[in-house]
Structures are given as structure tokens and as C-alpha cells.
Amino acid sequence: MREFVSLKVLDRFQALFERLGVDYPMMRKILQIKLTIDGRRMPTIFNQSGKRSGAGDQNIFAKSLGLYALMGLVTVPFVVMGDNYMFQMSFVFGLLMFLVMTSLISDFSTVLLDIRDRNIIASKPVNRRTVGMAKTLHILIYLFFLTGALCAAPMIAAFAKHGVLFFLLFVVEIVLTDVLIVVLTAFLYMLILKFFDGEKLKDMINNVQIMLSVAITVGYQFIGRSFDLMQLQVVFEPRWWQAFIPPLWFGATFEWFLRGQAAPHFIIFSLLAFVTPIVSILLYTRLVPFFERSLQKLANDSAKKSREHSRWLDVVSRFVCSGREERTFFRFGSLMMGNEREFKLKVYPSLGFSIVFPFIFFFNVLRNQSFGEIAASKWYLNIYFCALLIPTVIMMLRYSGKHKGSWLYKTMPLPSPAPIFRGTIKAFLVRLFMPVYLLESVIFIALFGARIVPDLIVVALSVLLYAVLCFLVFRKALPFSESFEAVKQNDSLIIIPLLLLLALFAGVHLASTLVTGGVYAYMALLVVLNVVLWRKGFAISWDDLRGKE
Known part of the structure; x- marks a missing residue:
């Protein structure tokens, strides 16, 4: 020793x-x-x-x-x-x-x-x-x-x-x-x-x-x-x-x-x-x-489960999920994100960064421009920074401190793992991302006025599409099925091009504001793309997952 x-x-x-x-x-x-x-x-x-070193020295x-x-x-x-x-x-x-x-x-x-x-x-x-x-x-x-x-x-x-x-x-x-x-x-x-x-x-x-x-x-x-x-x-x-x-x-x-x-x-x-x-x-x-x-x-492990919280999840899941299996994994994913301490320690700091970063850049601009000039500008697109947490969280959804319980997936008679992925990602968007986005939207409306409401809708649609694209890029593994010790550095490197993709979304949004009616046309395009990708983007079979194990 x-x-x-x-x-x-x-x-x-x-x-x-x-x-x-x-x-x-x-x-x-x-x-x-x-x-x-x-x-x-x-x-x-x-x-x-990333991966922890186990070397004793x-x-x-x-x-x-x-x-x-x-x-x-x-x-x-x-x-x-x-x-x-x-x-x-x-x-x-x-x-x-x-x-x-x-x-x-x-x-x-x-x-x-x-x-x-x-x-x-x-x-x-x-x-x-x-x-x-x-x-x-x-x-x-x-x-x-x-x-x-x-x-x-x-x-x-x-x-x-x-x-x-x-x-x-x-x-x-x-x-x-x-x-x-x-x-x-x-x-x-x-x-x-x-x-x-x-x-x-x-x-x-x-x-x-x-x-x-x-x-x-x-x-x-x-x-x-x-x-x-x-x-x-x-x-x-x-x-x-x-x-x-x-x-x-x-x-x-x-x-x-x-x-x-x-x-x-x-x-x-x-x-x-x-x-x-x-x-x-x-x-x-x-x-x-x-x-x-x-x-x-x-x-003494005497934690009590909140029935009211479970009822709230049931109500929300009926609005955002399309089937019983998807609703089940929406509730499961939401409870795991809220209750597992190691997952929260890995992921929740990203929530703080998403809240802070838009305002850090905003105050940098405020040092060089008056508040009136900023309120009349398009700096409200800084709200795209709140989506910085999405690649990190989607990457981390496969990890858990209680990953040994993932054998339960094998006992479920599901023809496809699609409801598992779709329900878990929706749980993340509802439980973690939407509170941050809604909070920042209220603040930005107070700063820039009601004129940016259509732009905020475009941002929300862009984020929904961005979440599916992030899922498609990362290695596929069932939610909460791997140990945090298995975090790979290569996965972290993939986040960099995904952040550039987020910047591309912001750039296209900015370009749409330069054309009369461009924001509404871009909004319609995003609705169509979301419908297609949320239906087709999770077309994964059990054999695909086994082949990557």
C-alpha cells in the first residue's frame, strides 16, 4: 500500500x-x-x-x-x-x-x-x-x-x-x-x-x-x-x-x-x-x-415514493406519448432521472449550464450596446444555448448506477425497442429540458417583447428535431443499461460536431428572419421533419442492439 x-x-x-x-x-x-x-x-x-481510472497508484x-x-x-x-x-x-x-x-x-x-x-x-x-x-x-x-x-x-x-x-x-x-x-x-x-x-x-x-x-x-x-x-x-x-x-x-x-x-x-x-x-x-x-x-x-433507507408525482407523470404521458408501451417507459425514464443520484450528478450540471450560458453571452453584448439596442436586435437567438445539454443527456441516458437491473428489458414482450427509446427521450425533454426552456422563454419575452413568440416556437421545434438527430448519431444502447464506468471518450468527442449542428439550426433560423414570412415557412418545414423523424428515426430492431453489444 x-x-x-x-x-x-x-x-x-x-x-x-x-x-x-x-x-x-x-x-x-x-x-x-x-x-x-x-x-x-x-x-x-x-x-x-469520461472513464474513471482504476489504477491504485x-x-x-x-x-x-x-x-x-x-x-x-x-x-x-x-x-x-x-x-x-x-x-x-x-x-x-x-x-x-x-x-x-x-x-x-x-x-x-x-x-x-x-x-x-x-x-x-x-x-x-x-x-x-x-x-x-x-x-x-x-x-x-x-x-x-x-x-x-x-x-x-x-x-x-x-x-x-x-x-x-x-x-x-x-x-x-x-x-x-x-x-x-x-x-x-x-x-x-x-x-x-x-x-x-x-x-x-x-x-x-x-x-x-x-x-x-x-x-x-x-x-x-x-x-x-x-x-x-x-x-x-x-x-x-x-x-x-x-x-x-x-x-x-x-x-x-x-x-x-x-x-x-x-x-x-x-x-x-x-x-x-x-x-x-x-x-x-x-x-x-x-x-x-x-x-x-x-x-x-x-x-435506514426509508424514502417514500410520491403518489402525486406518479399521477402527474400519468397525465403528461397521455398527451405526449402515442401508446401504452411508450407511456410506460416515459414514466420509467422520468422516475430514473429524478431518483438516481449518480445520474443526476452526471447530468444535472448541464441544466445549470443551459440556464446560465445564454445570459453570459447576453451580458457580454450588454457591455458594448445599450439595452434598447439589444431589445430591438436578434440576440434572442441566444436561447439556442439552452439546448447545449441535449447531446450530453442523450449520450448519458444509456448509463446508470443500477445498470444490473437492465435484465428486465429481456423479459418484456416488445416486438421492437422503439417505444423504450422514444418514451425515455420524451421523458428527458419533458422533465429536464422543457422547464429550462420555458423559464428562459418567459425571461426572453420580457426582454425582447411578444414579437419573438413565433421564433420561440421555431426554437422548440428545432430542439425536438435536434434531439432525434442526436439519438441517431450516438451508439445505440438501452436506457440505463450500462455502468458509468463504461463511458467512452469517443462518445464525448461526438458531442463537438453535434454542437456545430446546433449552431447550424440557429444559423438557418437567423436566415429565415431575413425573409418576409420566412419564420413561418421554416416553422412549417420543422413540423413536417419532426413528424417524419419521430416516426422513422426509432426504427431499431432487437437484432441491431445485439449486434452492437
């Missing part, structure tokens, strides 16, 4: 651990196993990647630290921009707290919520103090590397720009921030487990993973724009409610200690920055027994 540098450092403190009643060799072995597992776990920031977590270090660069302009420490460092700590806490929840909840120690290790001759110390050190090692990667660039910039005292205070504040984040995360878990079951907590963790993936992608858009803020003059006006915003506490310490700003609000915020993490960790140690008892709820 691989030796870790962090364990070699801990070896120097073996005598100290043994004085605390810890069985050090046993604790070291537990940590070594846990760190090895961490190295093989796929971080959330890589959740869109390949530390994927270590590779993810490079990406976190790159993300930390966004804070550098705020560290060096001037001497308004309250604004600069509040922003820096706000961003760091968000990234560390979301990463802790998304990728390291298995540490805070690990019940395997109770079921496996606790049944062996290992004292509880050893297990508890291993768990604590595991969290601290993770946070050390994560915050070290995120803060490496801003700490170097702080030392070069502001000197040693600023640097040392920055380091102390980062440590206090980590303590506060761990305790707040644990309290959040305790609160949820107090009133809800383990399934609710698992759903929350999954949603945070999705949010982190979207936030990282969107965050890249602001790296270049961050430098525009260097000329801003920001004036801080104290309010009572600011005492509940931790980043302001840490920003205030720099004003008080380094600039001598002794206003009451700076002193109060600074005291909160030092006292709150210390008090919270002491309180957490007293609540650990309650927390451990609450974790037992995670062992």
Missing part, C-alpha cells in the same frame, strides 16, 4: 498521540486506508469526465488540487488591488468559504457521515479514541491540502504585496475559517438528521455537488472580469445584520490589526472571527455523541 507524506509527518508526533491514549500503529493503518480510498474517488469537479484527488489552485487565482486581484482590506478580504474569505464548504460537502461528506467505522472498525479490538482521532485527522489532512491549493496563490500575493504581518494574519484566519466550516457543516447535518431521514440528507449532498459543478464553470467566466474591479471605490457602511456574515468578520481583522481602524464594528467583527470558531469547536466536541447517534438514520 502506498506511503503518504502526511503520514510520515504524523510519525514524528507518535509519542504525543500515544500519551493521548491513541493506538498509533492502528490509527496510522486506518488513515492509510482512508487516504488510499480518497485517491481513487472521483472528485465532483471531474464528474463530467493514481491519486485523482491530488490531480484535482491543481484545478483548485487554478480556481484560487481569481482571488489574487482582490488581495493586491489596494488597501481597502475590509472589502478585499471579505470578498476573498467569502469565496474561499463557499468553495471549501461546497467541496467538503460534495466530496468529503463520506468522512463526516461515515457509519462504516461503527459497523466495521468498532466491532474489532480498536478503542474509540483511536477511531475518533483517525476520523479527525482525516478531515484535517483533507482540509489542509484543499485550502492549501486554493490559498497558495493569494498567500504568495499577500506576502509580496502587504508583507509578513498580513501574510501571518491571513494564515491564522484561514485556519479559523476551516474550523468554522467543519463545525457549521456538522451542525447542518445534525439539524437535518434531527428532523428528516437519511434520504433527505443524501439529496441535499447531491444538490450541493450539482451546485459546485455549476459554480466552478460559471466562476471561470469571472476570472478575466475580476480585474475590472480594481478601479472600484467601495465604502463600507456597518449594519447590525452584518454580524451574521462570517466573511465580514475575517475582513474586519485586517482593518483593526493592520490599519488601526478601532471603530466598534471592526472590533466586534474581529472578536467574532476569533471567538466563534473556538467556541463552536468546543460545542461540537460535546455534541459528538448525539451526532454519532443521528448518523444511524443513514443506515
Whole structure:
């Protein structure tokens, strides 16, 4: 098993651990196993990647630290921009707290919520103090590397720009921030487990993973724009409610200690920055027994199925599906997309991208044109960006964390798999795409006026046609029948020409607006093409699928 540098450092403190009643060799072995597992776990920031590597010596977590270090660069302009420490460092700590806490929840909840120690290790001759110390050190090692990667660039910039005292205070504040984040995360878990079951907590963790993936992608858009803020003059006006915003506490310490700003609000915020993490960790140690008892709820799979949701699917399926078999797989596909966590983690970030990208490009244009000019233009065709998720989702529809249940397909007396594919793709369009498209349509109508309604209908028809074309291009496999481990890089490469095809749809639409009545003629053509392709495009036999296995 691989030796870790962090364990070699801990070896120097073996005598100290043994004085605390810890069985050090046993604790070291537990940590070594846990760190090895961490190295093989796929971080959330890589959740869109292809096939996972199963090599035992390949530390994927270590590779993810490079990406976190790159993300930390966004804070550098705020560290060096001037001497308004309250604004600069509040922003820096706000961003760091968000990234560390979301990463802790998304990728390291298995540490805070690990019940395997109770079921496996606790049944062996290992004292509880050893297990508890291993768990604590595991969290601290993770946070050390994560915050070290995120803060490496801003700490170097702080030392070069502001000197040693600023640097040392920055380091102390980062440590206090980590303590506060761990305790707040644990309290959040305790609160949820107090009133809800383990399934609710698992759903929350999954949603945070999705949010982190979207936030990282969107965050890249602001790296270049961050430098525009260097000329801003920001004036801080104290309010009572600011005492509940931790980043302001840490920003205030720099004003008080380094600039001598002794206003009451700076002193109060600074005291909160030092006292709150210390008090919270002491309180957490007293609540650990309650927390451990609450974790037992995670062992109880008590999720209840919603009958109302099932009725809603029945009603919708009668409108969009043409037969009983198709309606069955419409409901099946919709339930799988809504309930399977691993599928949501792989696919749902694309929903966030589809919502955000049209407006990112829109605001880029707004920097060079007035709002009135944009409202009178044809920039509403940006809404085609909401269809970016379609190739990704259709490619991922064949994968599932529960793919072993796909033997059920072989028991169904269907002459053709066409209803399976057609029903599942319709479920995707109704459940995932249409809410995004309708939301953006309402916003775009508010921005550009009712004149774009025919164009929005054309976009919807184009997307329906585009979905079938994407299905025809990708390798055919039954929905949810393959493991995520089988994701092929070649499939991901096919997405690139499909995105160019989407751009072609937008180009043809733009050309139709240049001709009187062209939009309506193009609309009629799309209706005909949709009718033909939705009927003929799924003409696949069982032999075709067997031939590609």
C-alpha cells in the first residue's frame, strides 16, 4: 500500500498521540486506508469526465488540487488591488468559504457521515479514541491540502504585496475559517438528521455537488472580469445584520490589526472571527455523541415514493406519448432521472449550464450596446444555448448506477425497442429540458417583447428535431443499461460536431428572419421533419442492439 507524506509527518508526533491514549500503529493503518480510498474517488469537479481510472497508484484527488489552485487565482486581484482590506478580504474569505464548504460537502461528506467505522472498525479490538482521532485527522489532512491549493496563490500575493504581518494574519484566519466550516457543516447535518431521514440528507449532498459543478464553470467566466474591479471605490457602511456574515468578520481583522481602524464594528467583527470558531469547536466536541447517534438514520433507507408525482407523470404521458408501451417507459425514464443520484450528478450540471450560458453571452453584448439596442436586435437567438445539454443527456441516458437491473428489458414482450427509446427521450425533454426552456422563454419575452413568440416556437421545434438527430448519431444502447464506468471518450468527442449542428439550426433560423414570412415557412418545414423523424428515426430492431453489444 502506498506511503503518504502526511503520514510520515504524523510519525514524528507518535509519542504525543500515544500519551493521548491513541493506538498509533492502528490509527496510522486506518488513515492509510482512508487516504488510499480518497485517491481513487472521483472528485465532483471531474464528474463530467469520461472513464474513471482504476489504477491504485493514481491519486485523482491530488490531480484535482491543481484545478483548485487554478480556481484560487481569481482571488489574487482582490488581495493586491489596494488597501481597502475590509472589502478585499471579505470578498476573498467569502469565496474561499463557499468553495471549501461546497467541496467538503460534495466530496468529503463520506468522512463526516461515515457509519462504516461503527459497523466495521468498532466491532474489532480498536478503542474509540483511536477511531475518533483517525476520523479527525482525516478531515484535517483533507482540509489542509484543499485550502492549501486554493490559498497558495493569494498567500504568495499577500506576502509580496502587504508583507509578513498580513501574510501571518491571513494564515491564522484561514485556519479559523476551516474550523468554522467543519463545525457549521456538522451542525447542518445534525439539524437535518434531527428532523428528516437519511434520504433527505443524501439529496441535499447531491444538490450541493450539482451546485459546485455549476459554480466552478460559471466562476471561470469571472476570472478575466475580476480585474475590472480594481478601479472600484467601495465604502463600507456597518449594519447590525452584518454580524451574521462570517466573511465580514475575517475582513474586519485586517482593518483593526493592520490599519488601526478601532471603530466598534471592526472590533466586534474581529472578536467574532476569533471567538466563534473556538467556541463552536468546543460545542461540537460535546455534541459528538448525539451526532454519532443521528448518523444511524443513514443506515435506514426509508424514502417514500410520491403518489402525486406518479399521477402527474400519468397525465403528461397521455398527451405526449402515442401508446401504452411508450407511456410506460416515459414514466420509467422520468422516475430514473429524478431518483438516481449518480445520474443526476452526471447530468444535472448541464441544466445549470443551459440556464446560465445564454445570459453570459447576453451580458457580454450588454457591455458594448445599450439595452434598447439589444431589445430591438436578434440576440434572442441566444436561447439556442439552452439546448447545449441535449447531446450530453442523450449520450448519458444509456448509463446508470443500477445498470444490473437492465435484465428486465429481456423479459418484456416488445416486438421492437422503439417505444423504450422514444418514451425515455420524451421523458428527458419533458422533465429536464422543457422547464429550462420555458423559464428562459418567459425571461426572453420580457426582454425582447411578444414579437419573438413565433421564433420561440421555431426554437422548440428545432430542439425536438435536434434531439432525434442526436439519438441517431450516438451508439445505440438501452436506457440505463450500462455502468458509468463504461463511458467512452469517443462518445464525448461526438458531442463537438453535434454542437456545430446546433449552431447550424440557429444559423438557418437567423436566415429565415431575413425573409418576409420566412419564420413561418421554416416553422412549417420543422413540423413536417419532426413528424417524419419521430416516426422513422426509432426504427431499431432487437437484432441491431445485439449486434452492437
